[in-house]
Amino acid sequence: MNEENLKILVIGSGGREHTLAKICNKSEKVEKVIVAPGNGGIAKEFDTVALDVENNEEILSTAKSMGIDFVVVGPEVPLCNGAVDILSNAGIPAYGPNKSAARLEGSKAFTKDFLAKHKIPTASYGNFQTCESAIEYLSKCELPVVVKASGLAAGKGVIICNTREEADSAVKDMLEGSSFGESGKEVVIEEFLEGEETSLHLICSGENYVTLPMSQDHKKIGEGDIGLNTGGMGAYAPTKLVSQEMLASYEESIVRPTLAGLKEDGIDFRGTLYIGLMLTSNGPKVLEFNVRFGDPETQVILPLVDQDLVPVLIDSALGNDLPDRLTVKNKSAIVVVLASKGYPESYPKGEVIHLPEELPVDSEIIHAGTTLNENNLIVSDGGRVIGAVGMGESLQSARNQAYKLCESIDFTSKYYRKDIAHREFSRV
Ligand code: AMP
Ligand code: GLY
8 A cells, every 4th residue: 555645544433533633643653633523622623524334335435535555543433343344354454453353352152152162261251142041150259240242332231230139120221121132142250350450452464563651541420439430531551550570460461362362263353452451369360352443542542652653553454563562752741521410321411612722831632522513613512522632741630731721721510530540559
């Protein structure tokens, strides 16, 4: 493919895609970045084009009609629908796994069987399609126990059950109810793991991979990690939780067996592999695989990379060898998510967002749930509205920048956690 003056199409509409568009736009190889469909803030900075990301034909015709050289697919839904297969079969290289490889995120049951087959550490489990067999299995499980809808559920398909009644009703709700749709037609019942969670992101090209800085997300809505689960209320990187030696051992026990196992099973994995790890007293265990960059982790890990990422993404998409490692800045980054009060349940939309006229150094505003109203003003349009990113020589200075930025952004229902990275500050 032509690798100069590239026209890149980024697919998606969240904070992850805003960051990906900025990273691509910095590349010397790139002439233009277009985002489809994007959001209000993205539209102020990049060309955007309306697109239903669940419609592969529309993705292909948009890429063709705009003369796109390379596509970066952000979210899991088009990846699981085979958007990359459609594009690459039509001669347009696209970053991300193909449909078969994307099952690592699209089916938790598939992933658990894969992990068991290749002896990769994970929680003990059972996969079930009928209530009777699931409830029979639950009767022998220790509490708490975790019930998961096998398919995609936008982060809502995991229920940690403290009583047998709760677990039985979670299983019934998934297998017989309608709240999880097709995604709940199979359930995974899993041992509850205790420990700290961390996100390991890799860019892969078959068995070749490069690691990105280790990060930690904050899934709960409330300070002190309490309350309902969200898509992520903030993240930071790197983390002292995982030393270089520990990372090397995770590569040995988890990363290489995973990529070798995929190859053995006939899956050529290209794109992002995001490994959700629980660091238990019995060692690290895989909680989940995602086949795309984390959101909001992307907002902190990609800006820490100190080299042009576009050639790496292209090499991954083409199945070429990757560099041994990426050059990473000796800095820290934090993103604090500004949400609409009420999220992850019901929340208002359409509130005008006031942004600072000048951005302080080492900070960045990343748009997620925003749109433009009839007066071309940026208004809130989702639960997670904006990511306030701070960078610095230390985590403390990154934090100061991020929180200063949070205070300078206003909308009526603004809510954010004041304790992002609290675990890292409590580590000695
Ligand atoms: P998943 O989508 O499978 O990563 O699950 C979402 C969240 O649920 C994880 O980030 C964990 O916080 C929690 N979780 C999932 N599985 C387990 C488990 N087996 N034990 C404890 N917590 C879990
Ligand atoms: N922040 C969690 C995720 O992207 O899945």
